[in-house]
Amino acid sequence: MEVVKVENITRVYQIGKVETRALQGVSLTIENGEFTALVGPSGSGKTTLLQMIGCLDQPSTGRVVISGQDVTRLNRNQRADMRRGHIGFIFQFFALIPTLTAYENVEMPLLLNGHTPKERRERVMELLKAVDLADRANNRPDQLSGGQQQRVAIARALAPKPALILADEPTANLDTANGQQVMEIMKKLNQETGVTFVFATHDPRVISYAARVVTLKDGVIEKDSASEAK
Amino acid sequence: MLQIFKMAFRDLGRNRRRTFFSALAVAIGLALLMLMASVINGEMGNAIQSSILLQSGHIQVRSFSFDENKSSLKWEDLVANPDEIAAKVAAFPQVKAATPRLFASGFLSTGDESTGVKIYGIDPNSVANDPYRMGLLSGNFLTADDREGLLIGKPAADKLHLQVGDTVGLSVNTSNGDVQEQVFTVRGIYSTNTYAFDVSTILMPLAKAQAITQTENHASTIFILLKNETDTDSVVAALQGLNLDILTWRDMNQLIVEFETMANSYIAFFYLIILAITASVIVNTLIMSVYERTREIGILSAVGMRGSRILGLFLAESAFLAVGGVILGVILGWGGVQLFNINGFYIGNMGLSGFLVGDTIRAQLMLDDIVNLSVMTFIVTLLAGLYPAVTASRLEPVAALRAEK
Numbered sequence: 089m090e091v092v093k094v095e096n097i098t099r100v101y102q103i104g105k106v107e108t109r110a111l112q113g114v115s116l117t118i119e120n121g122e123f124t125a126l127v128g129p130s131g132s133g134k135t136t137l138l139q140m141i142g143c144l145d146q147p148s149t150g151r152v153v154i155s156g157q158d159v160t161r162l163n164r165n166q167r168a169d170m171r172r173g174h175i176g177f178i179f180q181f182f183a184l185i186p187t188l189t190a191y192e193n194v195e196m197p198l199l200l201n202g203h204t205p206k207e208r209r210e211r212v213m214e215l216l217k218a219v220d221l222a223d224r225a226n227n228r229p230d231q232l233s234g235g236q237q238q239r240v241a242i243a244r245a246l247a248p249k250p251a252l253i254l255a256d257e258p259t260a261n262l263d264t265a266n267g268q269q270v271m272e273i274m275k276k277l278n279q280e281t282g283v284t285f286v287f288a289t290h291d292p293r294v295i296s297y298a299a300r301v302v303t304l305k306d307g308v309i310e311k312d313s314a315s316e317a318k
Numbered sequence: 319m320l321q322i323f324k325m326a327f328r329d330l331g332r333n334r335r336r337t338f339f340s341a342l343a344v345a346i347g348l349a350l351l352m353l354m355a356s357v358i359n360g361e362m363g364n365a366i367q368s369s370i371l372l373q374s375g376h377i378q379v380r381s382f383s384f385d386e387n388k389s390s391l392k393w394e395d396l397v398a399n400p401d402e403i404a405a406k407v408a409a410f411p412q413v414k415a416a417t418p419r420l421f422a423s424g425f426l427s428t429g430d431e432s433t434g435v436k437i438y439g440i441d442p443n444s445v446a447n448d449p450y451r452m453g454l455l456s457g458n459f460l461t462a463d464d465r466e467g468l469l470i471g472k473p474a475a476d477k478l479h480l481q482v483g484d485t486v487g488l489s490v491n492t493s494n495g496d497v498q499e500q501v502f503t504v505r506g507i508y509s510t511n512t513y514a515f516d517v518s519t520i521l522m523p524l525a526k527a528q529a530i531t532q533t534e535n536h537a538s539t540i541f542i543l544l545k546n547e548t549d550t551d552s553v554v555a556a557l558q559g560l561n562l563d564i565l566t567w568r569d570m571n572q573l574i575v576e577f578e579t580m581a582n583s584y585i586a587f588f589y590l591i592i593l594a595i596t597a598s599v600i601v602n603t604l605i606m607s608v609y610e611r612t613r614e615i616g617i618l619s620a621v622g623m624r625g626s627r628i629l630g631l632f633l634a635e636s637a638f639l640a641v642g643g644v645i646l647g648v649i650l651g652w653g654g655v656q657l658f659n660i661n662g663f664y665i666g667n668m669g670l671s672g673f674l675v676g677d678t679i680r681a682q683l684m685l686d687d688i689v690n691l692s693v694m695t696f697i698v699t700l701l702a703g704l705y706p707a708v709t710a711s712r713l714e715p716v717a718a719l720r721a722e723k
């Protein structure tokens with residue numbers, strides 16, 4: 089089944105009289121369980137495409153279908169609900185809430201989804217174990233290293249059991265060792281739980297983890313390793 | 319929901335200094351409001367009460383043609399047989415005291431100084447005149463048959479350098495329009511702590527006042543004090559048969575009542591200013607905090623938090639600020655009132671002329687005011703938090719995530 093189906097989308101940013109065509113007709117299908125890298129030079133539209141897929145923003149034209157649901161014209165609240173239930177995010181910066189502990193950060197999406205305390209506790213501990221941070225549950229983000237924070241972010245993204253996790257340059261702020269650890273964990277979770285990963289990156293070592301590499305240039309797909317293989 | 323409060327609470331803890339000062343701003347605002355309200359309470363209650371005790375009484379009975387401002391002594395402007403009427407009125411069970419008074423005007427002069435005065439002819443034996451008796455600072459009170467003694471208020475005595483036992487010339491306007499002069503002895507110096515009254519009023523026995531003004535067996539008014547203010551209307555009804563003008567303390571203190579109304583609208587204006595300042599501090603704090611946390615709001619939004627919850631988060635923060643500020647404010651306000659009342663606020667002779675205002679203002683804090691002002695401050699603080707909260711809840715996630723912080 090396809091988790092992501094993007095049909096000929098464009099996204100035009102207008103600032104004053106200047107129009108930037110960040111995406112100029114992108115079509116892409118990603119199947120359940122894929123581990124896909126989105127690459128391309130700076131400004132090629134990787135982040136923009138992830139935002140469309142992640143229901144953070146809406147395309148100027150075209151259609152976006154996530155897990156069978158057309159999300160192209162959802163309103164703000166519907167998009168928030170969609171993100172909460174179906175999509176996890178990992179950002180380049182370590183996007184944790186600074187006032188909450190590692191545990192509470194991971195728990196947040198579960199609270200928003202109305203899980204019982206028992207479900208929450210089990211799920212959070214299971215995830216913190218999976219990212220090898222069970223002993224850091226009660227630390228606040230400022231007491232964690234960058235790599236540890238990013239792993240907490242991965243755990244949080246996975247918490248509501250989303251079909252899809254989107255990561256925008258998840259290793260860009262990490263050193264090689266930490267970057268590799270993060271990639272290993274993502275790969276492992278992808279294999280164990282079958283959750284679909286799409287990540288944007290510049291880093292060749294990160295690209296090497298990907299089963300499929302989609303290359304963007306100037307807002308269009310220049311190359312897709314999946315269609316080449318066929 | 320609980321999580322929201324937890325987050326809001328911790329967010330306030332992030333910048334403790336700022337949180338403290340914003341709560342303090344709310345607290346100081348509320349404390350000022352409380353202090354103002356209680357000073358006004360003290361002052362207004364005081365003004366009406368002293369006017370009733372010293373000047374208007376609860377009820378007065380006068381001739382229909384009597385004009386207070388002229389203090390005319392023509393017989394037709396006066397009440398005839400005042401002792402008889404006073405005795406009749408005093409027999410009512412609701413009445414505490416009823417006593418005739420005669421008002422005249424004149425000049426008091428020593429060797430080189432003189433001053434215009436109001437002369438009160440009073441019955442020294444009536445309890446209605448207790449405020450003067452109690453206020454005696456030196457010397458003795460009047461006796462009914464004294465023919466050359468008078469009491470003088472402290473400020474007037476100071477002005478004319480008079481002491482007990484000194485003699486002083488008094489010229490008085492009489493019933494038929496001429497002026498009578500006589501030398502009097504100062505029997506005592508009194509103070510009612512009400513400058514406007516004390517500086518201009520001298521007291522002498524009614525019989526002597528009648529004699530010198532040639533108004534025998536007449537009085538300007540029958541001054542009536544009730545045991546209970548609420549009996550005013552029933553006593554007025556009972557007095558209708560007298561064929562005389564009956565005035566109540568409400569009629570006679572219209573100026574004060576009007577002043578009170580006017581003061582209240584000024585106060586409302588000051589309230590608004592104080593609340594507006596408080597509100598702007600809160601708006602500022604919360605806008606800062608929204609601005610500093612833009613990216614965080616983006617994260618919350620990305621995780622799927624709806625705008626309404628983000629709104630709730632920021633409103634919860636202002637609610638915490640408001641609660642803290644109000645509690646602190648009630649404490650500060652209460653303390654302020656206590657401090658204020660250690661000495662009171664001495665206004666001396668700043669009281670408006672024609673107005674009986676005690677020379678010391680004391681604040682009187684009422685539970686009503688504490689509750690109302692606290693609720694008002696709380697609501698204003700919440701409302702002030704609304705704008706930043708709405709701003710936060712409307713942030714586009716994409717834009718918010720791109721922010722530096």
Ligand SMILES: Nc1ncnc2c1ncn2[C@@H]1O[C@H](COP(=O)(O)OP(=O)(O)OP(=O)(O)O)[C@@H](O)[C@H]1O
Nearest residue numbers: 101103108109110129130131132133134135136137
């Ligand atoms: N909010 C915006 N307003 C205007 N232009 C934008 C906005 N966001 C992106 N763009 C423009 O759209 C184009 C694509 O940007 P995008 O961020 O998607 O590139 P990217 O591939 O993620 O680049 P990088 O590798 O540097 O992150 C760029 O030219 C960028 O300047």
Ligand SMILES: [Mg+2]
Nearest residue numbers: 134135136256
């Ligand atoms: Mg990018």
